[in-house]
Amino acid sequence: MSFQDIFNGLQQGLHDMTWLEAIAVTFAVLSVLFQKKNNILVYPTGIISTGIYTYLLSREHFKLYADATLNAYYLVMSVYGWLYWAKRGPEQPVVRITLSNTRELITATLIALLGWAVFYLLLVNFSDSNVPVMDAFVSATACGGMWLLAKRKLENWIWLNVSNFVAVPLLFYKHLYLTAFLTIFLFIVAVFGYISWKKTVHEQEILHT
Structure with missing residues (x-):
């Protein structure tokens, strides 16, 4: 796919874009900005977007059922986080940012591999998805x-950026250009988040030496 194809597709996608997708994208951006500021509004804005x-993603036109299920998971977690933040008492010690140990990396890998298999089997056997491998992987x-x-x-x-990286061409393929x-x-944002968190880890190591 050439740059011209992407540009033409973007123009067509913007022309065909539904108001629902525009609202979802707007509130997703707001949610990320509120997350950066550690503001409780990250949750209501995230709930609207997810x-x-x-x-949107579960509709017959797009058939991204695994991605829709993932957003449903985010929705539930956003409700939980909002309730937790709203009722929590005095400031509690912040959990330190740390590097993953071998066991944690293995656990994350198993979650991804098992999740990929489960999502794929569900999509192949219980849906009409035409991109089950990619949708399940994301x-x-x-x-x-x-x-x-x-x-x-x-x-x-x-891990989140591996998901984002694969999701981009998938979203272009589904003509969800604004979402792409x-x-x-x-x-x-995740690249800068990684750099910022890595700096924090380094500073913590200096303080504890």
């Missing part, structure tokens, strides 16, 4: 990354 994407690697993120491990950014460019934006 809720729309859960519906969701499975994101699940591995989310597990590491919950542990505040530096390597979560790598959103994913490119998230990829860039």
Whole structure:
């Protein structure tokens, strides 16, 4: 696919873009910005975005069922996080950002591999997805990354960006051009997130030596 093909496709995609996709992208960007500021609004904005994407990606036109399921998972976690943040008491010690040990990396790998197999089998046997391998891989690697993120491990950014990297051409293929460019934006944010977290880990090591 040439640059001209992508440009022409983007023009057509923007012309055909639904208002639902535009709203989902807008609130996804807002959610990322609020996350950077550690603001509780990361959750309501994320709920709106993931809720729309859960519906949008599961529609017959796109058939990205594993990605839709992943967004449903994000939706549930956003509700949980919002409730937890809203009712928590005084400031609690922040969990330190650390490097993953061998066991944690193996666990994340197993989550991704098993998730890939499970998603693939479900898509092949219980859906009409025409991209089961790619759709399953994007969701499975994101699940591995989310597990590491919950542990505040530096390597979560790598796993999430593997998912983002594969998701971009898949989204272009499905003519979700605005969402594809959103994913490119998230990829860039993750690169800077990795650099920032790595710097924090280095500073912590200096303090504890």
